[in-house]
Amino acid sequence: MSERRKRKTSNEPRAANPARPPAPEAGSGREGDGVDESPGLPGFRTWQGVYLFVFVLFVLVVAALAVFSQVYA
Amino acid sequence: MNALDWFVLLGTMLGIAAYGTWRTRHTDHLDTYLKGSRDTGWLTIGVSVMATQASAITFLSIPGQGFESGLGFVQNYFGLPLALILVCAVFLPIYRRLGVYTAYEYLGRRFDAKTRLLGATLFLLQRGLASGVTIYAPAIILSTVLGWRVDFTIIGTGLLVIVYTVTGGSAAVSLTQKWQMTVIFAGMVTAFVVLVVKLPAGALEVAGTLGKLEAVDFSLSPDRRYTFWSGLLGGLFLSLSYFGTDQSQVQRYLGGASLREGRLGLVFNAILKIPMQFFILLLGALVFVFYQFEPAPVFFNQAEWRRHAEGADGAKFQAIEEKHTLLQAQRRTAARAWLDAQEGGDATVRASARTALVGVQEKIDAVRKEAKAALVAADPRAKTKDSDYVFITFILTQLPHGVIGLLVAVMFAAALGSKAGELNALGTTSTIDLWRQFRPLKAHDEARNVRNAKWFTAFWGLFAIGFALFARFSENLIEAINILGSLFYGVVLGLFLVAFFARRVGGTAVFYAAIVAQALVIVLYNVLSISYLWYNVIGCAACVVLALLLQWVLPAAAVRSGLQEGRAT
Numbered sequence: 001m002s003e004r005r006k007r008k009t010s011n012e013p014r015a016a017n018p019a020r021p022p023a024p025e026a027g028s029g030r031e032g033d034g035v036d037e038s039p040g041l042p043g044f045r046t047w048q049g050v051y052l053f054v055f056v057l058f059v060l061v062v063a064a065l066a067v068f069s070q071v072y073a
Numbered sequence: 074m075n076a077l078d079w080f081v082l083l084g085t086m087l088g089i090a091a092y093g094t095w096r097t098r099h100t101d102h103l104d105t106y107l108k109g110s111r112d113t114g115w116l117t118i119g120v121s122v123m124a125t126q127a128s129a130i131t132f133l134s135i136p137g138q139g140f141e142s143g144l145g146f147v148q149n150y151f152g153l154p155l156a157l158i159l160v161c162a163v164f165l166p167i168y169r170r171l172g173v174y175t176a177y178e179y180l181g182r183r184f185d186a187k188t189r190l191l192g193a194t195l196f197l198l199q200r201g202l203a204s205g206v207t208i209y210a211p212a213i214i215l216s217t218v219l220g221w222r223v224d225f226t227i228i229g230t231g232l233l234v235i236v237y238t239v240t241g242g243s244a245a246v247s248l249t250q251k252w253q254m255t256v257i258f259a260g261m262v263t264a265f266v267v268l269v270v271k272l273p274a275g276a277l278e279v280a281g282t283l284g285k286l287e288a289v290d291f292s293l294s295p296d297r298r299y300t301f302w303s304g305l306l307g308g309l310f311l312s313l314s315y316f317g318t319d320q321s322q323v324q325r326y327l328g329g330a331s332l333r334e335g336r337l338g339l340v341f342n343a344i345l346k347i348p349m350q351f352f353i354l355l356l357g358a359l360v361f362v363f364y365q366f367e368p369a370p371v372f373f374n375q376a377e378w379r380r381h382a383e384g385a386d387g388a389k390f391q392a393i394e395e396k397h398t399l400l401q402a403q404r405r406t407a408a409r410a411w412l413d414a415q416e417g418g419d420a421t422v423r424a425s426a427r428t429a430l431v432g433v434q435e436k437i438d439a440v441r442k443e444a445k446a447a448l449v450a451a452d453p454r455a456k457t458k459d460s461d462y463v464f465i466t467f468i469l470t471q472l473p474h475g476v477i478g479l480l481v482a483v484m485f486a487a488a489l490g491s492k493a494g495e496l497n498a499l500g501t502t503s504t505i506d507l508w509r510q511f512r513p514l515k516a517h518d519e520a521r522n523v524r525n526a527k528w529f530t531a532f533w534g535l536f537a538i539g540f541a542l543f544a545r546f547s548e549n550l551i552e553a554i555n556i557l558g559s560l561f562y563g564v565v566l567g568l569f570l571v572a573f574f575a576r577r578v579g580g581t582a583v584f585y586a587a588i589v590a591q592a593l594v595i596v597l598y599n600v601l602s603i604s605y606l607w608y609n610v611i612g613c614a615a616c617v618v619l620a621l622l623l624q625w626v627l628p629a630a631a632v633r634s635g636l637q638e639g640r641a642t
Contacts, residue, residue, distance in 0.1 A: 037333050047336065051158045054343045058154040061347050062301075065147065065288040072281025 074219065074469075078478030085256050085482045086489070090237050093249035097241025103522045106242035107174050107501050109328035117247050118338030121325045123345070124250035124257075125494030126315075129211035129487040130554065132261070132353065137460030139357020143285035145299040147351050149555075149606070152308025156316055157343035161336045163573060164317040169332050174505045176323045176569070183572040185580030186510060191587055192568055193506035196320055197499060199561040201533065204495045205540030206554050211488045212541065215481065217376045218465050227541045230485060234492045235534035238500075239527050243328060246493045253486035260483035261353070263476055264468065268359055271471065275412045276362045282411070282427055283365075283434055285358040288351070298604050307606025310613055311555070314562035318569050321498035360467050365408045371397040371444045373459035373466050378444075381451040389447055397440045404433040492537070500530030556605045560598060563612020564591045570613065571620045578624045586619035 044050050074082070100106050138146045164176075173179050177196065181189030208231055216223040237245045269276075280286050290300045297303075316322045316339070326335040371394055372378040382390035407430040414426035448455040468480045504526040509516045516522070564587050571583050594612040598605075 037331065039337070040333060041337075047162070050336075050340060051162065054154055054158055054340055057344060058151075058347070062151065062289065065144075065351070069144075069286060069288045072277060072286040 074477055074481065075474050077475045078481065081475055081478030082482045082485070085479075086233070086485050089249050089252045089256075089486070090233050090489070092252070093245040094237040094240045096248055097237075097245040100241050100244050101520070101523055103519050103526070105244055106523050106526055107505070108324070109243035109247045111328075111330060113247060113329040113334065115329070115334040115337035115341065117251055118326050118329050118334055119341030120254045121247045121250045121494070122316075122322060122338055122342050123349075124254045124487075124490035125321055125325055126342075126491070127257070127487055128207050128491035128554075129484045130207070132257070132483055132487050133211060133214050133464060134461050135350065135353045136357030136360060136464035137462070139285070139354035140361045140463045141357075141460045143280075143358055144288040144351065144354045145290060147288050147347065147354055148290065148299045148301055148304030149308050150312075150347050150350050151301065151304040152306065152310065153312040153316075153346050154343040155305075156309050156312035157339045159313055160317045161339050164323075164569070165326060165335050165339070166332060167573070168323065168327055169335065174327070175320050175502050176318050177320070177502065177506045180568060180572060181506075181510075184583055188568065188580045188584045188587075189506060190510065191584060192318075192565055193502050195561050195565050195591070196318075196502055197507075199557060200319065200321060200495055200499060201536060202540070203554050203557055204492065204499065204533065204537040206557075207492050207495060208488065208537050209541035211484050214461050214465060215484060217374065218462060218469060219481075220376075224542055227538055230488055230492070231534060231538035231541070234489045234496065235531055238493045238496045238534070239530050242523075242526065242530070243324060243497055243501075246497045247325070247328070249493060250490045253490040256479070256486045257483050257490075260476075260479045261356070264472065264480055265352070265356055265359075267472055267476065268356065268363060268467075272359060272363060273366065273412060275415055276359060278415060279362045279365055279408060279411070279430075280358045282430060283361070285361055296603075303604050303606050307559075307604065307609055310566060310609035311559060311562060311606060314566035314609060314613070315558065318565045319498075319562070320502050321494045324498050324501060325494060357464065360463060363467070363471075366405055367471075368398070368401055370466070371441060372448070373462040374456060375462075375466070377448070377456050377459075381448055381455065384451060386447070386451050390444075393440060393444050393447060397437065397444070400433060400437050400440060404430070404437060407433045496530050496534050496537070499533035500526050503529035503533070559605045559608045560594055560612075561591070563594060563609040563614075564616045566609070567613040567616025567620070571617055575617070575621060575624075578620050582623035582627055583616075583620040586623050587616050589619055590615035 038045065039047055039050050041050065044053070105111070135146065168176065168179060171179060171182065173182075175193070177189050177193040180192045208227055212223055212226040212230065215221065216226045237249060241248070277286065290297065291302070292300050293302060294300070326338050329335050329338070370378070378390070382394075407426070411423075411426040411430045414423045445457040448457050465484075468477060472480060504522060508525055508529070509522070567590060568583060568587055571578050571586075590612055593615050594608050597611060598608060
């Protein structure tokens with residue numbers, strides 16, 4: 001992908017104008033550790049798997065609450 | 074409260090604050106002060122996120138909601154797990170990759186300085202006002218029931234949280250929140266166990282019969298405050314905005330050793346939050362069952378009741394109390410008869426016992442309404458909402474000494490934990506998004522940055538104390554905070570969604586769109602009578618749609634100018 005194309009599709013900030021004084025954000029810390037990494041949980045190789053697990057658990061909890069409401073209605 | 078209760082209360086509160094202050098007293102690096110220790114693990118982050126959200130109001134008001142309206146309030150949290158998945162997948166990786174200190178810093182980089190300033194200002198306005206409620210809520214309730222002076226309680230808790238938050242910043246906040254949550258879990262589990270031991274077998278059936286266990290309502294009526302749909306959609310937007318764009322939450326998961334730790338901390342909350350809220354509401358519903366068999370006051374805010382009952386209309390108040398006592402005796406008999414019928418009776422006997430129990434409960438509800446009307450007749454400014462006093466009344470009258478101290482400590486631990494998160498975020502945003510923007514040449518002086526962050530944190534702490542001392546708040550405190558949040562959160566979320574997903578929209582278009590959307594939400598709030606959760610959806614949708622329209626309509630030159638400003642910041 002060309003540099004121009006990359007910039008057009010990115011939702012991240014563009015590079016600062018070199019003619020301007022340094023922006024205040026220059027002092028911000030811990031950059032560059034946003035890369036995807038393995039969740040490191042047994043049974044889960046990707047984060048998508050973890051999110052799916054949370055979603056399924058959510059559906060089960062809502063279903064259990066609905067059943068609970070019916071049983072004690 | 075006796076000496077043992079005081080020992081437990083002061084020992085836990087002062088001990089945790091002193092430990093946090095001492096452990097983080099040498100925090101002088103800006104990165105550690107604003108983001109916490111570099112080796113913070115996922116459990117600390119998860120607990121910190123939970124403690125920031127769970128204020129004292131959570132543990133005072135939510136059991137009261139369970140007592141009065143049943144479990145329906147749990148639906149408010151249905152959007153939360155889905156929102157946290159989105160924060161993990163979209164928001165968090167971008168924040169960490171850019172190494173920002175605040176969420177609004179990202180807006181400045183993506184759009185321009187004015188949009189960043191708008192996002193930060195909306196946050197400071199909303200969270201600054203909410204911080205007054207956070208400190209006022211437990212103080213007014215605990216002072217009323219314990220006979221303390223409310224101003225001393227506000228100042229005491231306010232100063233305590235200022236000391237350790239200013240000293241250690243984010244590192245102190247995370248450290249103390251971990252211990253505060255330990256106290257909270259220990260206290261709530263103890264209260265639950267003691268309550269369950271005191272209840273007769275069949276307590277859940279009694280609660281169900283009296284309509285307290287309806288947790289899910291699939292009704293589509295927009296007038297109903299808590300439904301599955303309003304909770305899922307409105308709750309999704311509220312949670313997405315709160316966890317994704319509110320600095321008090323963003324700051325909790327921005328720190329940590331890696332992206333993985335932040336994500337797992339959020340997943341921890343996505344899994345536990347609904348069960349935790351269900352458990353707290355169930356506690357309230359079971360307290361309701363407890364008072365089916367034990368004498369309860371006609372009005373739970375006894376200080377307010379006595380203030381008027383001892384006045385000129387004393388005879389009227391006494392008559393109401395006598396009627397209530399008589400009906401309570403009938404209710405005890407009806408509840409026992411209903412339990413007996415469940416064990417051995419046939420269907421007709423069970424139906425008849427149920428009708429009798431429901432009938433007496435309706436009469437008691439009518440007497441409680443009569444009591445509230447009498448309060449208003451005696452003083453139109455009287456506080457007639459007593460659900461916030463239900464759980465604390467149960468604690469003070471039914472739990473053993475020592476446990477009372479622990480439960481009062483739970484309320485203060487929750488107040489301090491959420492307050493610390495708020496102050497930390499307010500101080501950080503004021504330093505990074507305001508001070509550094511207007512004094513860019515000072516931005517690289519680390520010591521000065523830390524010093525300013527401490528001053529701003531102290532300022533917001535004192536502001537919250539002043540606001541809590543002099544403002545008059547809504548009676549239902551948890552709703553007051555949620556309503557305030559819902560009025561601002563939608564628009565702020567709109568700003569971020571445009572930033573993430575509408576790549577062609579520039580700073581000028583989104584800036585004016587956000588201002589118009591915010592004005593629209595405030596006008597609609599004063600005109601419509603819909604559930605406040607919907608304002609999250611309306612504000613967000615208005616901001617996104619208007620930004621897209623403005624980008625399309627605005628002269629190309631204006632948009633280009635906005636984009637260039639964005640590049641420069």
